Amino acid sequence: MENLTQQIGPDPSLLLVDDDEVFVTRLARAMEKRGFRAETSTSVAQAKRQIERSAPAYAVIDLRLEDGNGLDVVEALRERRADARIIVLTGYGAIATAVAAVKMGATDYLAKPADANDVTLALLSSSEGLPPPPENPMSADRVRWEHIQRVYEQCDRNVSETARRLHMHRRTLQRILAKRGPR
Template sequence: MGDESAIAERKLLVVDDDPPFRARLGRAMEGYGFQVQLAEGIEDALRLAHLHKPGYAVVDMRLEDGNGLDLVPQLRDVRPDMRVVILTGYGNIASAVSAVKTGVVDYLAKPADAEAVANALLAHEDSAPPPPPENPMSADRVRWEHIQRVYELCGRNVSETARRLNMHRRTLQRILAKRAPR
């Protein structure tokens, strides 16, 4: 089989360390005509990529065994024309730029719906940009996501997180105690 027929087969590798999300996305992508292989980490993804040579991949940025951005060049070594989409719950401009530099075709915030993922994978470079999302994250949600990300990166240390965010520790504790805004 040549590369064109493999893309026509729509082989897709989904790499995510969250089993329920991985399974849901895999089932949904099968509904879009993809033959889906599911991987929970980098080692598993590389094994499946070498075995199946998929034309498409959806990779979570933060995996239990490493960073999804580090996996992208390795996947493209297996198949240079592979179309890769990065998913992340901790989006920021620096990681989006890094993702684009590795050759991903899109960078989507979690929880991304299957339609957005399919559109990103199947979009052509010369096509019009996708319309803005119907329900984008609110400014409060974006702020909360940023605070949570810094908190995690600081090893869940409230004092260090407050210092880095230039915020009073008690204010940060109140924010962390609340549920995520919608």
């Protein structure tokens, strides 16, 4: 634990931005146990106010928030504190959003589910090489299921519209939605 505190540096301030209050609260507790001084935010507007008040040295920002895009928070933090280490965290990883996040100033990009260990490694990583592979990566079936769920939510839970956008038969989609997600 002491070694980790030395890696964090003199300013352990950390801003966690995610609209899932349960997740962000748990992550904040876990990061505080690792030596960070965590603050949480559940919206773009709230995060921008916190950054204006005091720009943190570290940040973990969800890409999609209820009131906007997490990249707006990345940009606001980068303007106030150029040396901040910023991790963009999202439920669905896509090359285009990863590139956009890095161009906006993010240090790294993590796909959910990411635990406190993954976040800590990403925040404190100093190497420019490839990160180690995840201990428990999502299965291909789980990635597929997550993608279907995301499109379903974006279509306001309309099965017919979701099936049309995913180019699949409506009944097939209904069977998939009726089942539990794979592990």
